[in-house]
Amino acid sequence: MITLPPLSLYIHIPWCFKKCPYCDFNTYVTKNKIPEKEYIRHLILDLKKDINLTSNRIINSIFIGGGTPSLFHYESINMLLKEIKKCVYVSPSAEITIETNPKDIEYKKILKYKEIGITRLSIGIQTFNEKKLHILSRDKEYIDIPNIKTIIHDIKFKNVNFDIMYGLPSQSLKNALSDLKTAISLNPHHISWYQLTIEPNTIFYSKKLNLPNSENMWKIWKEGRKLLTQSGYQQYEISSYAKKGYYCKHNINYWKYGDYVGIGCGAHGKLTQKNGSLIRVIKNKGVFDFINGKYINKIYKVKDQDKPFEYFMNTLRLFQPTYRKNFVKYTFLKEKYIKKNIESAISQNYLQETLLTWKTTKKGKLFLNNLLEIFLHD
Numbered sequence: 236m237i238t239l240p241p242l243s244l245y246i247h248i249p250w251c252f253k254k255c256p257y258c259d260f261n262t263y264v265t266k267n268k269i270p271e272k273e274y275i276r277h278l279i280l281d282l283k284k285d286i287n288l289t290s291n292r293i294i295n296s297i298f299i300g301g302g303t304p305s306l307f308h309y310e311s312i313n314m315l316l317k318e319i320k321k322c323v324y325v326s327p328s329a330e331i332t333i334e335t336n337p338k339d340i341e342y343k344k345i346l347k348y349k350e351i352g353i354t355r356l357s358i359g360i361q362t363f364n365e366k367k368l369h370i371l372s373r374d375k376e377y378i379d380i381p382n383i384k385t386i387i388h389d390i391k392f393k394n395v396n397f398d399i400m401y402g403l404p405s406q407s408l409k410n411a412l413s414d415l416k417t418a419i420s421l422n423p424h425h426i427s428w429y430q431l432t433i434e435p436n437t438i439f440y441s442k443k444l445n446l447p448n449s450e451n452m453w454k455i456w457k458e459g460r461k462l463l464t465q466s467g468y469q470q471y472e473i474s475s476y477a478k479k480g481y482y483c484k485h486n487i488n489y490w491k492y493g494d495y496v497g498i499g500c501g502a503h504g505k506l507t508q509k510n511g512s513l514i515r516v517i518k519n520k521g522v523f524d525f526i527n528g529k530y531i532n533k534i535y536k537v538k539d540q541d542k543p544f545e546y547f548m549n550t551l552r553l554f555q556p557t558y559r560k561n562f563v564k565y566t567f568l569k570e571k572y573i574k575k576n577i578e579s580a581i582s583q584n585y586l587q588e589t590l591l592t593w594k595t596t597k598k599g600k601l602f603l604n605n606l607l608e609i610f611l612h613d
């Protein structure tokens with residue numbers, strides 16, 4: 236019998252009230268009232284169109300991301316979840332995450348999130364430092380530490396995540412560690428600690444920024460990692476640290492090369508079919524297209540030759556060994572399809588093989604791009 240990979244649902248809410256200078260996500264600045272109801276109606280129609288590609292699988296996790304989903308009224312989020320549950324079967328134990336802007340952390344709103352079934356709150360803090368907030372075009376009032384502390388302490392969410400960035404312009408080691416210390420003192424279950432990357436088509440790309448050099452970046456990473464792990468956070472992925480039992484199920488599904496439906500402007504989906512073909516669905520980025528019913532931008536079948544690279548690009552991000560049987564289960568390819576690539580990765584000391592698993596060596600972790608190149612087809 237064919238077993239398809241586990242299935243998640245990603246929902247993209249594209250609005251923000253300001254564009255951050257480092258952000259290359261598909262977002263739109265809103266000055267007017269957001270057409271929440273209309274957008275939700277189209278999200279559901281979009282979902283209904285993708286359902287026939289899901290083989291009626293259960294949804295194990297939902298991630299409401301953006302943009303800034305917390306700009307929506309909690310009643311709209313409630314309506315969205317209710318409508319989704321009418322269309323697809325959502326596991327009663329599903330992890331349901333919403334991304335929130337620290338500015339939107341209000342008692343009533345956060346309490347309502349919990350009441351409507353959201354289990355994981357992800358707060359985009361980035362930094363607690365006033366000067367750095369200013370560089371990121373975020374104002375001081377963004378981060379009200381006592382307020383965040385009270386709310387996450389009183390409203391006991393199953394899982395709270397803080398997004399914290401490092402490698403900010405003129406950031407010292409002390410400054411980066413101070414951000415982490417403040418985050419740790421607030422005791423979230425999960426911390427996503429990731430490096431600022433300068434992407435094309437962002438304001439930062441066109442600016443001369445005084446970023447920490449590679450030696451200082453390495454020190455920040457090494458010391459930050461030490462601080463987090465000594466404080467009880469396990470690193471389970473390149474940028475993800477969590478207390479035991481609080482890993483993000485939704486992201487793990489991506490990194491295990493699981494399947495997902497992506498709805499909303501610019502969302503992506505990956506859906507394996509019973510015949511072993513893997514379909515990618517890419518939605519239109521523009522809000523106007525979307526709310527005019529033009530959801531799909533592109534739909535295509537992933538070629539077998541591209542699957543190994545995609546598979547390892549995701550699975551090798553995780554710090555646990557990859558089960559060899561999962562390669563077959565998730566790609567529908569035989570292991571002999573990558574025999575030569577695996578041999579090459581082992582001979583270059585990037586990968587270790589056991590009877591059941593593959594694991595990146597220290598060298599493989601340091602030179603991950605070189606390791607991945609081995610799985611690129613000619």
Ligand code: SF4
Nearest residue numbers: 251254255258301302
């Ligand atoms: S709030 Fe987040 S999604 Fe919106 S522009 Fe800033 S970084 Fe991008």
